Amino acid sequence: MSDSDSYRIVSAEITVLVDDYSGFTRLLAEHGFSALVSILYSDGTVFRVLLDSGSSGSVLIKNASSLGVSLESVDVIALSHRHYDHSGGLSKLIATVGSKPVIAHPDVLRPCYSKSRGFTRFDVGMPPAVKRSLQRLELVLTKKPTELAPGVWFLGEVDRYYDSNYAIKNFRTTSGEAIVDELLLDDTAIAVSLGEKAIVIAGCSHSGIANIVRQAKRLTGAREIVVLGGFHLMSADSETISRVVEELVHEGIVDVYAGHCTGLRGEARLLERFGDRMTKIHSGYRLRIEQPMESQLLRGS
Ligand SMILES: [Fe+2]
């Protein structure tokens, strides 16, 4: 799609395929996240990016089937970061639907040890089977923000303007023989430009959800942001949670759709601050946003 007419995004639809919560549905839940982002352009073409694959792959495939979602039609898979609950389903997904291009940060292949699991050497990074299947795919490893299709951004390495230590403090990696702090620089997200508004779809937000939003605003030029995903507030203290929620208000968040690793206290604080504009997502949750016609015309002119 290269002509300006194709650039006009009519709508973006996000379908949560894997979340830790199944809501009041008969779908499956597991620790992890996966969402299909479908972009409809004014010429009728549709671009589909799958962000993450959940832990097992079987929950992703079963839920997609139950929802009538075709994973075969996915154009590109983007990884929000290396953690197994986002990357673990990839080998089963590829074995089921065939080869797909994958985009991720170069650090996605590094080990990551979780201190909170009781032993420092427990690798919560990408499972070995997934690393093997990546060798057979078209794999783009980049730190740079990348426009996957007109108006659809892989945010790349996120500038950490706000303190996001609360979202990385329990992780370590290796440097030679030494075990060192892990910054999870691979953590990123997807953003879709809808004129004055943009929608951000985040996996685990180890970069800090306010930093992710800030980067999305810079790339899309949007002033208002709708954000959906996991915000990694589950192990943050109350003061930090309040600080992050205020950062989101400051960055122009208008609607919040929180799930996965946001945590109960994070969700409660978001609900208190955003009221009816805060929704708890679950496996099978669907969000569709149409771009106002004026914005479409402005984009095309
Ligand atoms: Fe996660």
Ligand SMILES: [Fe+2]
């Ligand atoms: Fe994570």
